């Protein structure tokens with residue numbers, strides 16, 4: 001029987017992988033391949049943290065396939081040409097992959113499908129990444145949604161997602177095609193800055209399931225109340241695993257339903273509400289893909305065109321931007337978040353909103369600059385969710401925060417990190433201050449600073465902007481674009 005190629009991309013798992021299951025159907029030998037072609041992602045080739053993740057996720061996939069007797073073939077080069085030579089070498093007659101929704105990949109994959117079909121191959125793409133593909137959720141008039149709540153209501157009216165597929169039985173081809181060593185892709189950083197990432201994450205399918213199990217066993221009951229507290233592990237931290245496709249949303253959905261089915265409402269009050277809230281966050285991920293699909297320039301241009309003329313602040317030599325990136329703004333909650341990001345490749349959602357608001361409003365720097373930094377440093381950097389998050393913060397996106405809602409990082413810290421635990425974790429020098437002074441050390445009496453051994457401007461920066469004055473400046477800038485309507 002001729003072999004089928006399974007072209008792995010961001011679906012780095014064996015279970016609930018429709019492309020792999022289809023390739024393996026009827027016992028056909030399967031050639032699993034990963035093709036490294038970062039140039040084909042347009043302006044959005046994976047950033048440094050994503051590359052680190054990819055290296056380890058491919059390692060995990062390769063081991064998982066080896067347990068089934070298969071070798072993951074790694075190649076580097078233009079994708080269509082690489083697939084064609086693999087087809088020539090192996091005599092494969094079918095190619096399967098799971099769909100991606102980034103605009104550059106939609107175009108590329110369409111071209112690849114047509115070219116291979118023209119050669120007489122059987123070519124099929126599948127859905128592994130979403131509960132509902134972007135074009136399947138429509139408004140009453142057949143259009144796309146710009147607001148989350150009606151989108152999610154419409155999605156929930158659809159039939160429940162299909163049950164996830166098990167790992168298929170896999171048969172290896174008679175001979176194994178040549179493969180490039182993973183190290184040759186140079187995905188790991190030349191100077192090792194990834195210790196914090198290694199300490200935080202276990203990329204791969206097993207690590208993803210471990211996270212989900214821990215979340216459902218230990219955290220989900222208090223998700224609704226705990227999800228906003230950055231010092232607490234109150235969320236699932238599944239985002240990088242979902243992005244790499246080490247686990248799929250159907251699997252998450254089913255695991256939540258089974259968790260609910262075996263729960264006792266009397267002993268777990270709040271579980272149902274928390275589970276619904278968690279599923280609605282998965283819904284935000286779906287919504288992000290929906291918006292990106294219908295607005296392919298969403299990563300680069302404001303959805304609300306009025307914001308194209310926003311009077312951003314001049315930042316010669318990117319000095320303001322660099323201060324924000326390094327977590328040296330002098331605003332503790334912002335700096336803690338930026339340091340968490342740099343160290344672990346992840347930042348708590350509440351703090352993402354706070355650091356984003358600070359960049360776009362208090363510093364009045366373009367949201368695209370923040371988006372680009374997150375793209376490089378997040379292990380969950382995802383074109384759809386990152387664009388949605390930044391345009392939400394900027395007030396220019398779908399269902400976005402109104403521009404005039406400027407987060408006050410001190411008030412946010414007092415509300416969601418009242419003991420300053422998160423601040424002390426990421427800025428240990430401020431941990432020497434009493435909790436009530438950690439959010440705004442510039443307001444602490446000199447005697448308190450001295451007792452803690454802190455000299456502002458030496459041990460920790462003075463605030464780079466006055467929060468009140470910069471808020472007023474942001475609102476004034478906003479009123480300019482309002483007038484231009």
Ligand SMILES: Cc1cc2nc3c(=O)[nH]c(=O)nc-3n(C[C@H](O)[C@H](O)[C@H](O)COP(=O)(O)OP(=O)(O)OC[C@H]3O[C@@H](n4cnc5c(N)ncnc54)[C@H](O)[C@@H]3O)c2cc1C
Nearest residue numbers: 235236237238239281282284285349380381382385386389
């Ligand atoms: C400025 C900004 C940028 C962001 N960039 C990204 C990004 O590049 N990649 C990314 O996955 N998320 C991004 N988010 C959304 C959100 O912050 C993360 O998905 C979340 O913090 C991941 O943590 P978790 O897995 O513990 O989430 P949980 O609370 O456990 O949620 C479960 C899953 O739902 C999805 N999800 C949750 N919130 C959102 C959301 N607001 N939008 C889209 N999906 C969501 C994620 O896949 C997440 O893993 C961004 C948010 C902001 C404000």
